[in-house]
Amino acid sequence: MQSIQGILEFIDQIFVNLSFWFSSLLANYLPEWAVTFIMMFATVLVLIVFGLASIIWINIFERKILGRIQDRYGPNRFGPWGLLQCVADMVKLLTKEDITPSRADRLIFNLAAVVPIVPTFMILAVLPFGRGMVATDLSIGFLYIVAVGSLGTIGIFMAGWSSNNKYSILGGMRTVAQMVSYEIPMVLSVVGVILLVGSLSMVSIVEAQGQWRLPFIVLQPLAFVLYFTAAIAEVNRSPFDLPEGESEIVAGYHIEYSGIKFAMFLLAEYVNAFSICAIATTVFLGGWQGPILPSWAWFFLKAYALYFLLIWLRGTLPRLRVDQLMNFAWKTLVPLALANLMVTALVAKLVPQHSLVGAIALLAANLVIIVCIVIVKYPRWKQDKREVVLVSRPPTPQMESS
C-alpha cells in the first residue's frame, strides 16, 4: 500500500523533481545567479515548446473530430491515421512564397504577424499544469491573464488595418468590437469566484477548490457558462468567428497574409483556444485536483475535454450576425454576470465558507438566477400568443411552354 502511494507520488511530482534535479546538477558547476537564469530560461523554453508542440495534436484532434461531426474522415493521408498532417502543413507553409501587397503598410503588416503570438505564450506562464507545476505563481494571476489576453486584439487590428484591404479592415473592426464587448462578461463572471477565494493567484484558486471539496462549477454554474461563452467569443472561435467569417469577408483580418506569417495567426488562435480551456479548468473545474491519476494528467484531461466541447460547438452552431453578437454580449451576458456577482456576494456573506451548507446555498442562488432568467426571457403567456407566420412567397414565374 505504502509503495503504491510512493509510486503515485513519484509520477505525480516527476516534472517537479526533474527540474529540481537539473537545478542541483547545475549548482555543482555554476554560481547561483547563473543557475537561476538558466532555470528561468529552461522554464520559458519548456513553455514555448509545449505551446508549439500542442498545436500538432490539438490541430489533428480538432480536424478529426470536426470531420466526424460533418460525416467525413478528416485528414487521413499523412502518417498513421493522418496524425502527421500538421507537420506537413507547417512544411508547406514554410516553403510558400510570401506576398506583401504593394498598397499595404509594410512595417505594420510585418509586425502584426509577431504581435498576436507574444501574449498567447505569456498566458501559459501562470497556468498551474499540475501540483507544483507552475512557471510563476503571480499573486495577480487572473488579472494578468485578462490584461495580457486583451493585447492580442492590437495585433489583429494591426493586421486588419495595414493590409489595406476592405475585407481585412472589416474583419479588424469586427474583432475589436467583439473582443471589447465580450471581455466585460468574461471578467465579471470570474469576480464571483475570486471573492470566494480571496486571491487572484491561479494556484490559490485551485487550492481553494480543494478546501471546498468541490470544483467551482458546482458553486457557480452560471459563471462557468458565462465565462466559457465569453471566452469563445474572445478567441474568435465559431460560432463567434465573425472576424474571420470565411463566407462573408473571405478570411477577415488575415486575408492578405500567406506562408509563415499566416501560420503565425493560426498558431496564436490554436494556443489561445487551448489556454481558455486551461483557464476554465483551473478556475471552474478544480484544476489539477482529482483522485488516483497524477495531477498533470487530470489537468490535461479536463482541459482537453473542454476543448472537445469547443470543437463540438464549432461543428454544431451556425455563425451569428453582427447585431445578434453585440446584443448577446451587452443585453444578456453583462446583466447576467452582474446579477451573478451581486447574488454570490450576498450569499457568500451569509453562509459559512468551506462548508456543504455554503456550497448548497451558492448553488441554489445560482439556480434561482437561471430560473428567473428563463421566466423573464421566455414567459409562458408570450409563448401562447406566438404564432407561426409562414412567409408567403410570390409564385415563381413559370416559363411559358409553347
Place this chain on the structure above:
Amino acid sequence: MTDYALIGLLMVVAAIFPLIAMFLGFILRPRKPAPVKKSTYECGLETVGETWVRFRAQYYIYALIFVIFDVETVFLYPWAVAYNQLGLFALVQMFIFLMILLGGLVYAWQKGALEWV
C-alpha cells in the same frame, strides 16, 4: 522579482520565436514577384477607392461603453480579493456602486446605444 523577470524573459523569447520562423521562411521560400500578385485581394476585380476612411460610429460607441465597464472591473477586483476581510458595509457600498453602473447600462440601452444600426 524573479516572477516578473521570468515574464519578461518569456515575452522576449516569445517575440524572438516568430522572427526565427520568419527567417526560416525567408531562406526556404521561392521568390517570383509579379505585379498582379502584389495587388490588393478583391474578388477578381481591381479594388476601388480608399480603404482607410472614416468608419461607422457604432463601433466607437461600444468602445466608450467598454471603457466604463472596464474601469469598473478595476475597482471590483481589489474588492473581491479583500471580500472575506471586509464587513457588511463594503458589500452595501459595492451594491450602490454596481447599481449606479447598472443604471448607466440601462440608460445606454434605453437611448439605443446598444442597437446595431
